[in-house]
Amino acid sequence: MMRHWKLFLALVLFQAYATQIFTQAAVFREYIGANFENVRFSDVPINPNVEVHFILSFAIDYTTGSSPNPTNGKFNVFWDADNLGPSQVLSIKRQHKNVKVALSIGGDTVGSKHVNFTAFSVDSWVSNAVTSLTRVIKQYNLDGIDIDYEHFNVAPDIFSQCIGRVVTTLKKNRVISFASIAPFDDGDVQRHYMALWKSYGRVFDYVNFQFYAYDKGTTIAQFLRYFDTQVANYNGGKVLVSFSTDSSGGLKPDNGFFTACEKLRSQRKLNGIFVWSADNSKASGFSYERQSQALLVKAK
Numbered sequence: 001m002m003r004h005w006k007l008f009l010a011l012v013l014f015q016a017y018a019t020q021i022f023t024q025a026a027v028f029r030e031y032i033g034a035n036f037e038n039v040r041f042s043d044v045p046i047n048p049n050v051e052v053h054f055i056l057s058f059a060i061d062y063t064t065g066s067s068p069n070p071t072n073g074k075f076n077v078f079w080d081a082d083n084l085g086p087s088q089v090l091s092i093k094r095q096h097k098n099v100k101v102a103l104s105i106g107g108d109t110v111g112s113k114h115v116n117f118t119a120f121s122v123d124s125w126v127s128n129a130v131t132s133l134t135r136v137i138k139q140y141n142l143d144g145i146d147i148d149y150e151h152f153n154v155a156p157d158i159f160s161q162c163i164g165r166v167v168t169t170l171k172k173n174r175v176i177s178f179a180s181i182a183p184f185d186d187g188d189v190q191r192h193y194m195a196l197w198k199s200y201g202r203v204f205d206y207v208n209f210q211f212y213a214y215d216k217g218t219t220i221a222q223f224l225r226y227f228d229t230q231v232a233n234y235n236g237g238k239v240l241v242s243f244s245t246d247s248s249g250g251l252k253p254d255n256g257f258f259t260a261c262e263k264l265r266s267q268r269k270l271n272g273i274f275v276w277s278a279d280n281s282k283a284s285g286f287s288y289e290r291q292s293q294a295l296l297v298k299a300k
């Protein structure tokens with residue numbers, strides 16, 4: 001009898017342990033701060049039963065001021081830091097234990113020109129980026145990084161070495177605890193990110209694939225096919241689905257985005273949802289964010 005109790009106890013403990021290891025909460029992520037719409041973390045609904053990541057947009061390795069120039073990896077803050085500063089980050093994380101905050105590097109434009117990934121040499125770019133990003137991440141009490149370069153002055157292999165080495169170092173130094181990449185369906189973009197994935201895929205926790213960069217009027221069937229294609233491209237990665245609340249394309253919430261999510265959920269493929277962006281959602285009150293989080297609670 002005693003022996004059975006011990007076996008029972010061992011099974012219960014194993015069960016609890018296994019649940020902890022194998023049940024990874026679905027994640028909700030939202031870009032914030034790029035458009036200076038005075039949006040604050042506290043404006044965005046936060047469901048306590050989902051992991052929520054805010055992604056500050058953007059830190060860029062360009063000079064600030066009227067004619068931005070590349071700085072070879074010395075990052076500056078380009079997001080709305082008046083509304084999204086260090087004290088606001090601390091405050092939202094204190095109020096909600098399920099919230100983490102990351103920064104995204106790169107972005108599409110700086111001062112209405114393209115942000116071009118530019119490095120004088122791999123070693124110098126990596127050294128400057130590690131130093132400057134560590135400073136910003138500590139100053140702002142951040143937890144993670146997202147890679148969102150969309151235009152390139154360097155070959156895929158150079159981009160891969162620069163980004164891969166920086167993210168590896170920041171993780172090893174425990175400056176960040178998670179990292180993601182944000183590619184989209186474009187030949188040059190995919191060449192750069194897939195080179196990065198091939199050499200450094202293991203240091204990335206999420207693939208924020210920009211499904212809203214597909215054509216306007218994307219159907220549910222097309223969306224599900226695109227998802228499978230990107231899961232194959234970023235083999236072994238946690239590919240997250242996404243929609244935008246600005247005028248860009250893809251499958252919109254009103255056209256069946258959540259139906260597609262339900263389908264993925266039933267196939268246990270719904271790892272999480274991210275939104276571009278809080279700045280654009282502010283005017284209409286974040287109803288799709290609420291709906292996304294409610295759906296993700298069921299996806300756990």
Ligand SMILES: *[C@@H]1O[C@H](CO)[C@@H](O)[C@H](O)[C@H]1NC(C)=O
Pocket residue numbers: 068110113114115116
């Ligand atoms: C990035 O490169 C493009 C194409 O070469 C150029 O038109 C643009 O001005 C560059 N961006 C910046 C900020 O200089």
